[in-house]
Amino acid sequence: MPREAEPSLNEKQFVLQALQDSIRLDGRELEQYRPLELTFGDQYGVADVTLGKTRVLAKASAELTVPYADRPLDGIFNIATELSPMTSPAFEVNRPTETEVLISRLLEKTVRRSGALDTESLCLVAGQKCWSIRVDVHVLSHDGNLIDAACFAVVAALRHFRKPDTSMEGGVLTVYTPAEREPVPLSWLHSPFCVTWSFFGEDGDIAVLDATWMEEQVSSGSCTISLNKHGEICQIAKLGGVPVEAVSLLQCTNVALIKAKDMSSKLDRWLTEDAKRRDKGGLLAELSAENDRVPDI
Amino acid sequence: MTVTAAPEAALGVLPRADGSAKYSYAGYTVTASVNGPIEAQRRDEHPYEAHVDVIVRPAAGVGATRERHLESILQSSLTQIILVKNFPRSLIQIVLQVEDTPENDYVNTKLVQASLDFAIMPALFQTAVLALLSAGVPMRATATATAVALVSQDGSKTSVVDPSPRDVEIAQSVHVLAFTSQDELLLAESEGDFTVKEWDEVYETAKQVCCRPVPTKEGMEMVLDDEHTSGPDLRHFLRSTMEQKVASDLHWK
Numbered sequence: 041m042p043r044e045a046e047p048s049l050n051e052k053q054f055v056l057q058a059l060q061d062s063i064r065l066d067g068r069e070l071e072q073y074r075p076l077e078l079t080f081g082d083q084y085g086v087a088d089v090t091l092g093k094t095r096v097l098a099k100a101s102a103e104l105t106v107p108y109a110d111r112p113l114d115g116i117f118n119i120a121t122e123l124s125p126m127t128s129p130a131f132e133v134n135r136p137t138e139t140e141v142l143i144s145r146l147l148e149k150t151v152r153r154s155g156a157l158d159t160e161s162l163c164l165v166a167g168q169k170c171w172s173i174r175v176d177v178h179v180l181s182h183d184g185n186l187i188d189a190a191c192f193a194v195v196a197a198l199r200h201f202r203k204p205d206t207s208m209e210g211g212v213l214t215v216y217t218p219a220e221r222e223p224v225p226l227s228w229l230h231s232p233f234c235v236t237w238s239f240f241g242e243d244g245d246i247a248v249l250d251a252t253w254m255e256e257q258v259s260s261g262s263c264t265i266s267l268n269k270h271g272e273i274c275q276i277a278k279l280g281g282v283p284v285e286a287v288s289l290l291q292c293t294n295v296a297l298i299k300a301k302d303m304s305s306k307l308d309r310w311l312t313e314d315a316k317r318r319d320k321g322g323l324l325a326e327l328s329a330e331n332d333r334v335p336d337i
Numbered sequence: 338m339t340v341t342a343a344p345e346a347a348l349g350v351l352p353r354a355d356g357s358a359k360y361s362y363a364g365y366t367v368t369a370s371v372n373g374p375i376e377a378q379r380r381d382e383h384p385y386e387a388h389v390d391v392i393v394r395p396a397a398g399v400g401a402t403r404e405r406h407l408e409s410i411l412q413s414s415l416t417q418i419i420l421v422k423n424f425p426r427s428l429i430q431i432v433l434q435v436e437d438t439p440e441n442d443y444v445n446t447k448l449v450q451a452s453l454d455f456a457i458m459p460a461l462f463q464t465a466v467l468a469l470l471s472a473g474v475p476m477r478a479t480a481t482a483t484a485v486a487l488v489s490q491d492g493s494k495t496s497v498v499d500p501s502p503r504d505v506e507i508a509q510s511v512h513v514l515a516f517t518s519q520d521e522l523l524l525a526e527s528e529g530d531f532t533v534k535e536w537d538e539v540y541e542t543a544k545q546v547c548c549r550p551v552p553t554k555e556g557m558e559m560v561l562d563d564e565h566t567s568g569p570d571l572r573h574f575l576r577s578t579m580e581q582k583v584a585s586d587l588h589w590k
Contacts, residue, residue: 101397126432
């Protein structure tokens with residue numbers, strides 16, 4: 041497979057020189073994101089996120105399975121990330137690259153291990169039947185900052201997703217088809233978002249948010265902070281690269297909180313808009329068999 | 338579920354691929370990217386012609402036998418229309434990403450389905466052709482594809498063009514046919530029970546959809562109008578999509 045062309049020495053120096061003068065190639069501020077767009081599919085649980093030229097599609101799906109023997113009370117929740125040759129011909133089918141492993145690892149830590157989805161609610165019959173929720177992340181086009189876009193897509197897809205309704209009567213489990221009962225949302229506890237900082241220069245004193253692919257290639261290190269709108273940090277990943285001062289890292293987390301709040305409110309707005317679009321006759325509330333509950337997400 | 342009445346397409350949706358297209362019709366949405374001609378791997382290299390690599394990726398789950406089968410069908414028919422002899426020892430890579438498939442509201446579907454689904458073939462085929470056009474890969478002809486299901490209702494069989502998952506479920510047989518722009522049959526795959534006479538009917542119906550003459554300004558199409566013109570006019574759709582794209586690309590002229 042052809043290897044991806046690396047930026048030339050001139051290009052590298054040009055980008056770095058410009059960043060020294062606080063100028064970015066696309067004219068953004070150092071702490072500014074590219075325009076974030078989100079579209080939902082016709083089905084529940086399909087989220088298409090565009091961040092500048094980066095585009096990520098996430099699809100959530102549910103299936104009935106048997107829970108793991110060591111966790112009889114928990115459902116199964118998986119995030120599958122695979123970079124196809126669509127992203128770049130340099131990626132091969134069935135041969136994971138380092139980028140791919142890093143993305144799935146970070147998504148796993150951010151969404152799964154922070155307990156964003158209540159896996160206990162996915163259990164139907166202890167030790168026998170549970171829901172297996174799977175999110176497939178498809179990277180359609182890669183122009184830097186895949187992690188933030190992928191994380192946003194995963195959270196959006198899961199919050200948009202509806203699983204078939206079930207009922208338990210006298211030890212008989214019934215799973216209703218969408219024609220019988222309106223599907224129900226997942227029990228979602230909080231929405232974590234990833235904010236990635238890239239550091240430039242030999243001592244990493246220039247910190248930049250939402251780096252493009254070109255910037256990522258010349259950066260001397262990066263740090264991904266996952267947190268929700270309440271400022272609860274789920275994880276901080278700084279994998280290699282130049283060391284960064286603790287004080288500037290603190291500054292980074294403060295800015296990350298502002299960005300996470302911003303993303304959270306955007307997602308809330310898009311979700312309500314989509315709910316309104318689906319609820320044309322205003323009948324959805326009547327069709328729903330779900331219990332009322334006060335969500336705080 | 339809202340099913341789009343007319344096919345919709347956008348070309349050049351992915352900034353980094355040589356050519357790309359997004360196509361949605363009958364509840365299916367597919368995005369395709371084409372890269373080529375690029376360097377082929379040693380094992381795929383052919384001394385006289387380009388290797389056409391088709392990769393079908395399902396929206397949920399990993400690709401399995403079903404996707405491999407769809408890939409092999411697409412690969413053999415696309416190799417026929419691409420001028421592969423022009424690019425010896427190279428590779429033309431087509432990646433088809435399924436985004437949306439229509440849902441059957443009456444059953445809870447399993448994630449990994451072993452059964453073959455011919456209803457998705459036209460969408461995959463159409464997207465591949467659009468993406469190839471967008472990438473500027475030289476081709477002998479363009480092609481259009483459609484799926485026809487034979488559903489028996491009260492003793493008599495009716496043909497359903499672009500069947501829904503529900504139609505496929507109750508259908509006696511499902512067929513997928515593709516025609517080139519010279520009205521030649523390019524692909525014919527069938528599944529289920531049917532007679533030769535029924536296949537001929539299916540052939541005629543599919544030809545109606547795929548090979549309707551391009552409407553001319555003199556009112557040629559007036560004659561055809563109120564006959565059984567079921568389904569969309571795919572050839573005209575392909576042409577107008579390309580025309581629009583070319584017009585928007587050359588707007589500076």
